[in-house]
Amino acid sequence: xxxxxxxxxxxxxxxxxxxxxxxxxxxxxxxxxxxxxxxxxxxxxxxxxxxxxxxxxxxxxxxxxxxxxxxxxxxxxxxxxxxxxxxxxxxxxxxxxxxxxxxxxxxxxxxxxxxxxxxxxxxxxxxxxxxxxxxxxxxxxxxxxxxxxxxxxxxxxxxxxxxxxxxxxxxxxxxxxxxxxxxxxxxxxxxxxxxxxxxxxxxxxxxxxxxxxxxxxxxxxxxxxxxxxxxxxxxxxxxxxxxxxxxxxxxxxxxxxxxxxxxxxxxxxxxxxxxxxxxxxxxxxxxxxxxxxxxxxxxxxxxxxxxxxxxxxxxxxxxxxxxxxxxxxxxxxxxxxxxxxxxxxxxxxxxxxxxxxxxxxxxxxxxxxxxxxxxxxxxxxxxxxxxxxxxxxxxxxxxxxxxxxxxxxxxxxxxxxxxxxxxxxxxxxxxxxxxxxxxxxxx
Amino acid sequence: xxxxxxxxxxxxxxxxxxxxxxxxxxxxxxxxxxxxxxxxxxxxxxxxxxxxxxxxxxxxxxxxxxxxxxxxxxxxxxxxxxxxxxxxxxxxxxxxxxxxxxxxxxxxxxxxxxxxxxxxxxxxxxxxxxxxxxxxxxxxxxxxxxxxxxxxxxxxxxxxxxxxxxxxxxxxxxxxxxxxxxxxxxxxxxxxxxxxxxxxxxxxxxxxxxxxxxxxxxxxxxxxxxxxxxxxxxxxxxxxxxxxxxxxxxxxxxxxxxxxxxxxxxxxxxxxxxxxxxxxxxxxxxxxxxxxxxxxxxxxxxxxxxxxxxxxxxxxxxxxxxxxxxxxxxxxxxxxxxxxxxxxxxxxxxxxxxxxxxxxxxxxxxxxxxxxxxxxxxxxxxxxxxxxxxxxxxxxxxxxxxxxxxxxxxxxxxxxxxxxxxxxxxxxxxxxxxxxxxxxxxx
Numbered sequence: 044x045x046x047x048x049x050x051x052x053x054x055x056x057x058x059x060x061x062x063x064x065x066x067x068x069x070x071x072x073x074x075x076x077x078x079x080x081x082x083x084x085x086x087x088x089x090x091x092x093x094x095x096x097x098x099x100x101x102x103x104x105x106x107x108x109x110x111x112x113x114x115x116x117x118x119x120x121x122x123x124x125x126x127x128x129x130x131x132x133x134x135x136x137x138x139x140x141x142x143x144x145x146x147x148x149x150x151x152x153x154x155x156x157x158x159x160x161x162x163x164x165x166x167x168x169x170x171x172x173x174x175x176x177x178x179x180x181x182x183x184x185x186x187x188x189x190x191x192x193x194x195x196x197x198x199x200x201x202x203x204x205x206x207x208x209x210x211x212x213x214x215x216x217x218x219x220x221x222x223x224x225x226x227x228x229x230x231x232x233x234x235x236x237x238x239x240x241x242x243x244x245x246x247x248x249x250x251x252x253x254x255x256x257x258x259x260x261x262x263x264x265x266x267x268x269x270x271x272x273x274x275x276x277x278x279x280x281x282x283x284x285x286x287x288x289x290x291x292x293x294x295x296x297x298x299x300x301x302x303x304x305x306x307x308x309x310x311x312x313x314x315x316x317x318x319x320x321x322x323x324x325x326x327x328x329x330x331x332x333x334x335x336x337x338x339x340x341x342x343x344x345x346x347x348x349x350x351x352x353x354x355x356x357x358x359x360x361x362x363x364x365x366x367x368x369x370x371x372x373x374x375x376x377x378x379x380x381x382x383x384x385x386x387x388x389x390x391x392x393x394x395x396x397x398x399x400x401x402x403x404x405x406x407x408x409x410x411x412x413x414x415x416x417x418x419x420x421x422x423x424x425x426x427x428x429x430x431x432x433x434x435x436x437x438x439x440x441x442x443x444x445x446x447x448x449x450x451x452x453x454x455x456x457x458x459x460x461x462x463x464x465x466x467x468x469x470x471x472x473x474x475x476x477x478x479x480x481x482x483x484x485x486x
Numbered sequence: 487x488x489x490x491x492x493x494x495x496x497x498x499x500x501x502x503x504x505x506x507x508x509x510x511x512x513x514x515x516x517x518x519x520x521x522x523x524x525x526x527x528x529x530x531x532x533x534x535x536x537x538x539x540x541x542x543x544x545x546x547x548x549x550x551x552x553x554x555x556x557x558x559x560x561x562x563x564x565x566x567x568x569x570x571x572x573x574x575x576x577x578x579x580x581x582x583x584x585x586x587x588x589x590x591x592x593x594x595x596x597x598x599x600x601x602x603x604x605x606x607x608x609x610x611x612x613x614x615x616x617x618x619x620x621x622x623x624x625x626x627x628x629x630x631x632x633x634x635x636x637x638x639x640x641x642x643x644x645x646x647x648x649x650x651x652x653x654x655x656x657x658x659x660x661x662x663x664x665x666x667x668x669x670x671x672x673x674x675x676x677x678x679x680x681x682x683x684x685x686x687x688x689x690x691x692x693x694x695x696x697x698x699x700x701x702x703x704x705x706x707x708x709x710x711x712x713x714x715x716x717x718x719x720x721x722x723x724x725x726x727x728x729x730x731x732x733x734x735x736x737x738x739x740x741x742x743x744x745x746x747x748x749x750x751x752x753x754x755x756x757x758x759x760x761x762x763x764x765x766x767x768x769x770x771x772x773x774x775x776x777x778x779x780x781x782x783x784x785x786x787x788x789x790x791x792x793x794x795x796x797x798x799x800x801x802x803x804x805x806x807x808x809x810x811x812x813x814x815x816x817x818x819x820x821x822x823x824x825x826x827x828x829x830x831x832x833x834x835x836x837x838x839x840x841x842x843x844x845x846x847x848x849x850x851x852x853x854x855x856x857x858x859x860x861x862x863x864x865x866x867x868x869x870x871x872x873x874x875x876x877x878x879x880x881x882x883x884x885x886x887x888x889x890x891x892x893x894x895x896x897x898x899x900x901x902x903x904x905x906x907x908x909x910x911x912x913x914x915x916x917x918x919x920x921x922x923x924x925x926x927x928x929x
Contacts, residue, residue, distance in 0.1 A: 079555065087544075087553040094537075094783070101530075110530040110751040112522065140583055141781045148776035156599055195775035304778065308553040311783040332638035333591035335747065338584045338781065340537070340754040 045385040046470055051478075054471045061464040065417060068457050073418030075454040080236070080396035081445040082309050082362075089361050090307040093348045101340065109339040115327050117313075121342035125315035127352050129267055129301050130283045135317050137327065140337050143302040143314035147264060148192050150298060150316070153329045154226070155196050159260045166198070166226040166260060173224060175199075180218060180228040182210035184399060184427035184438045186236040189229040189266070193429070198226070200429035205235065209242035212249040216256060223258025233281045234269035237399040237427055237440040239392025241279040251287035254296030265299045269395045271359045272305055274367050278393040285317070294319035303345055305396065306358065313337075313345050369443040369451055373398055376452070380459035386466040398441040399427075406465045407436045413461035419454045488828040489913055494921075497914045504907040508860060511900050516861030518897040523679070523839035524888040525752050525805075532804050533750040536791045544783065552782040558770050560756075564785035568758035570795050572710055572744050573726045578760050580770065583780050586745040586757035590707060591635050593741060593759070596772045597669070598639050602703045609641070609669040609703060616667060618642075623661060623671040625653035627842060627870030627881045629679040632672040632709070636872070641669070643872035648681060652689030659692070659699060666701025676724045677712035680842040680870055680883040682835025684722040694730035697739030708742045712838040714802045715748055717810050721836040728760070737762035746788055748839065749801065756780075756788050812886040812894055816841055819895070823902035829909040841884045842870075849908045850879045856904035862897045 049057065101109045103118040116122065117138025125136040139146045155177060158164035166177035177198050181190060182205040193200050201218065204211040210230070219225050230250065232242040242250075254261055265284055288294045299317030306312065318326065349355050370392070377389050377400070389400045402410055407424035414421050422440045425431040441458070443451055492500065544552045546561040559565065560581025568579040582589045598620060601607035609620035620641050624633060625648040636643050644661065647654045653673070662668050673693065675685040685693075697704050708727055731737045742760030749755065761769065792798050813835070820832050820843070832843045845853055850867035857864050865883045868874040884901070886894055 081554055084551060087551065090553075108527060108530065110527075110533075110753060111524055112747075112752045114753070142777045142779075145777045152595065191775050304555075308783060309555045310553060310557070310779055311781045332634050334585045334588045336585075336753055338754045338784070340751060341781070341784070 044383055046466055047385065049470075051471070051474050054467055054474070058464070058467045058471060061460055061467060064460050065413065065464055068417040068460060071418065073453060073457065075418060075446060075450050075457070076420040077441050077443070077446070077451075077454050077458070078420050078422045079445070080305070080442045082305055083365065083445050083447070085365050086362055086444070087308060089358065089365075090348065093307055093344055101343065103339065103343060107339070109343045113336045114339050115330060115334075115336050116323070117337055118339050118342045118346075120346045121313060124346050124349065124351075125301065125313075125317070128270055128355070129299050129315060129317045131285055131299060131317040134320050135285070135323065137316045137318075137323055138337060138342055139314040139316060140341070141302075141304070141311050141314065143266070143268070143300045143304070143316075144188055144192075146314055146316045147189070147266070147298075147300060148195075149330065149333075150262075150264075150326060151192055151196060151198075151227075153326060154260060154262065155198065157329060159325060164260060167196075169259065170224050170226075175224055177226045178222075178224045180210075180215055180225060181429050182229065182235075183429070184237055184433075184440070185229055185429075186231055186266070187422075187426040187431075189264070190429045201225070202429060202434070203228075205238060205240065207240060209240060209246035210250075212246055215253070216249070219253055219261075220256045225257060226260065227262045227264055228253070229264050229266065231266050231268060232284070233267055234272060234278070234392060234395030236268065236395060237390075237397035237438075239390045239395050239397065239399065241281050241393070244282040247282035247284050248287050251284055251293055251297075252291055254288075254293040255291065257296070261296055263297050265297060267299060267301045268305070270301055271355060272362070272396070273359065273394040274363060274370055275393040295322055298322070303349070306349070306355070306362075307345060311341065313342050366444045369448060370398065372448065372451060373441060373443045373455055376455040376459060380463070384463065384466070387462055396442060396444055398443060400439045400441060400462075402437045402439065402462060403466055403469060404435045404437050406462075406469060407433060407439050409465040409469075410439060410458075410461050413465060414457055417457045417461065419457040419461075421458070487826055489909055490828065492913075494914070494917050497910055497917070501907070501910045501914060504903060504910060507903050508856065508907055511860040511903060514861065516896060516900065518861060518889060518893050518900070519863040520884050520886070520889070520894075520897050520901070521863050521865045522888070523748070523885045525748055526808065526888050526890070528808050529805055529887070530751060532801065532808075533791065536750055536787055544786065546782065546786060550782070552786045556779045557782050558773060558777075558779050559766070560780055561782050561785045561789075563789045564756060567789050567792065567794075568744065568756075568760070571713055571798070572742050572758060572760045574728055574742060574760040577763050578728070578766065580759045580761075580766055581780060581785055582757040582759060583784070584745075584747070584754050584757065586709070586711070586743045586747070586759075587631055587635075589757055589759045590632070590709070590741075590743060591638075592773065592776075593705075593707075593769060594635055594639060594641075594670075596769060597703060597705065598641065600772060602768060607703060610639075612702065613667050613669075618667055620669045621665075621667045623653075623658055623668060624872050625671070625673065625678075626872070627680055627876075627883070628672060628872075629674055629709070630865075630869040630874075632707070633872045644668070645872060645877075646671075648678065648683065650683060652683060652685035653693075655689055655692045658696065662696055662704075663699045668700060669703065670705045670707055671696070672707050672709065674709050674711060675727070676710055677715060677721070677835060677838030679711065679838060680833075680840035680881075682833045682838050682840065682842065684724050684836070687725040690725035690727050691730050694727055694736055694740075695734055697731075697736040698734065700739070704739055706740050708740060710742055710744045711748070713744055714798060715805070715839070716802065716837040717806060717813055718836040738765055741765070746792070749792070749798070749805075750788060754784065756785050809887045812891060813841065815891065815894060816884060816886045816898055819898040819902060823906070827906065827909070830905060839885060839887055841886060843882045843884060843905075845880045845882065845905060846909055846912060847878045847880050849905075849912060850876060850882050852908040852912075853882060853901075853904050856908060857900055860900045860904065862900040862904075864901070 122136040170177040302314040303312035565579040613620040745757040746755035
């Protein structure tokens with residue numbers, strides 16, 4: 044029964060019952076964690092051959108000894124693999140080390156502090172001329188670590204709604220046109236983190252045209268982190284944005300990111316930056332000051348293990364076989380407990396690593412707090428928004444992949460009790476305040 | 487016979503003969519490279535077991551799964567290993583990825599652009615208050631990639647002479663005292679690049695006291711890149727600078743760097759930053775914005791392969807067995823060709839990766855040019871000095887480790903001919919100018 048159909052005594056009864064269950068859960072001394080999109084051990088085991096069976100020659104496709112220094116753009120076969128993975132050309136790929144986040148960070152450090160087109164062209168410098176910080180558009184809810192990089196550099200973040208088809212393009216175009224302060228936009232275009240959308244073709248087309256409206260040195264950060272991470276058959280296709288950019292001559296404004304972190308080993312994968320070759324060349328020159336080159340052996344290891352897209356598809360199907368049941372179980376438990384109560388909505392994502400739950404407005408922090416009391420760590424409320432501030436305090440990101448099924452079930456039992464308890468208490472509070480305040484009276 | 491003992495006709499004869507030999511070498515179409523301190527394939531083969539035989543558990547000493555995300559400071563056993571290698575405590579070590587240069591770069595980005603003690607304390611900000619760039623002291627000759635980082639950030643470099651016992655401490659103390667613009671100093675304290683000294687104890691003691699003289703946020707960059715890379719028995723010991731700092735309470739001013747790049751694989755090793763724990767904590771917070779953590783599997787692989795200091799010593803003896811003969815051969819060829827000519831001096835280093843040659847003043851660029859014409863690539867003249875400017879144009883860095891012996895010999899034949907040819911031509915030019923200019927006449 045919907046919560047707002049319950050009478051005050053019914054709500055009081057429900058609150059007592061839920062409080063009791065919450066107390067009982069607290070006493071269990073659980074220590075469970077639903078915070079981060081980490082692969083489980085079982086998933087990591089899928090890549091055991093990465094270390095064991097690749098051996099043999101250290102020579103790369105162009106005859107380089109992968110063990111020695113150098114090779115800033117990555118080994119040819121890893122560049123070709125990244126190109127296929129991300130729908131780009133081999134010459135558009137730089138292969139990095141274990142963290143695509145590092146590539147994003149370093150590109151922003153380059154663009155903001157140093158200048159894409161040389162001294163004085165830093166985003167910081169260009170914005171300082173107007174006495175303002177540089178700005179980024181952030182579709183919300185989004186990925187906390189993207190926002191963290193902006194905050195680190197003092198780049199001002201501007202929220203944009205993420206709708207079922209992708210970010211609100213009307214709002215974006217209006218913001219960008221004639222505003223040279225806006226230097227970039229974060230996008231997770233496929234199985235978006237945390238809400239699971241894949242951007243519609245029309246949205247991709249409009250994004251590809253965005254650099255035409257934008258000021259100098261604007262960049263789209265296209266974090267295709269879940270390019271092949273499907274949970275259902277026939278997931279929605281994603282329009283190739285580089286092709287859309289090429290049609291408009293806006294390739295310079297596009298940066299594509301990806302990695303094998305959620306394909307092989309989360310902490311020991313390889314990462315990719317896709318960009319047009321002139322963009323890549325200037326970034327490479329920037330990087331050269333700071334490194335002796337990437338770990339080319341790990342690139343070799345990965346290419347020999349993952350081989351090609353057909354092999355990769357099979358590998359990803361094995362991941363799906365492990366994690367899809369966990370997603371299904373979370374959805375079942377949400378459905379069973381909350382179906383009729385109208386106190387939350389949630390996503391049923393065709394891919395990616397998260398289920399996104401929206402509580403009634405104003406309750407996310409309280410739910411996270413209650414769950415924490417009962418030994419279940421949830422991603423802090425607000426984390427999916429810039430500056431950790433969810434304006435409606437309602438979004439909670441659940442990450443079902445890491446815990447074993449039994450722990451996941453325990454954690455979800457706690458979660459639904461906390462969500463119900465917070466909702467009932469809120470409803471009760473509202474009724475009590477209403478009763479205490481004769482109609483027409485001003486507080 | 488010393489060149490300055492030859493008559494003009496003798497010199498002309500010698501010039502003709504050397505020119506002929508140079509021409510003949512040119513026609514051979516050689517393509518040899520003495521530029522970089524790269525390990526040879528034979529050396530890289532010493533670590534074949536790193537990949538092949540380490541397998542088994544991915545659990546680290548504290549039970550972490552090395553395959554997953556996180557662990558910014560590195561796995562416990564790799565931290566312990568780095569501590570032993572660098573003479574520090576385990577809690578003073580952060581283990582990074584394949585490039586200690588990256589750790590130096592990132593620390594400088596942190597200190598210069600962001601601020602070690604928060605917003606407004608960046609070296610850049612502190613120097614800007616005086617309308618100047620921040621400055622670094624650079625013992626010369628030194629490592630070109632250190633200088634490259636300073637140049638990248640617009641940090642002004644100040645040359646300091648590197649003497650047989652280490653950098654000229656009188657000059658350094660004078661520069662640093664009362665000058666808050668000076669923010670750091672580069673040191674390669676053992677088997678210095680390229681000149682091979684190990685700093686004397688007294689120099690280490692005075693360096694450890696330097697932060698007491700310096701302004702805020704000053705740091706010693708102690709790049710102990712060749713900590714265990716000996717070429718001779720009983721190489722000079724290096725005083726433990728962290729201990730010397732602790733005696734004076736100056737630990738906060740010290741950063742120690744090291745890596746396994748020239749122990750295992752040049753491009754796929756692990757790196758170390760040693761610093762006192764509070765320093766490490768602030769740097770770790772800074773790094774957190776940019777990465778999901780280091781490649782912990784590679785750390786595990788390294789620790790299981792290198793094991794401990796006694797195993798490491800044996801491993802380094804195998805390196806020495808491969809490269810010491812190359813150093814000896816280079817020295818023999820220099821000796822044979824140049825012993826009596828008094829046109830160059832060179833080092834006989836007890837460790838490290840380089841032989842440093844000083845030509846007569848004004849000749850290094852010309853020697854490098856002539857060698858290039860004959861197909862031998864040498865490190866550009868000036869590379870061992872800030873901004874690529876050797877004030878006397880005389881230092882040339884030879885890197886004997888990478889080429890096979892036969893190529894090394896060929897390259898050295900070219901080198902000595904070019905060195906002699908340039909020297910003879912310079913001497914002839916001087917004599918001819920003197921003859922053309924009757925004494926007492928003004929040009």
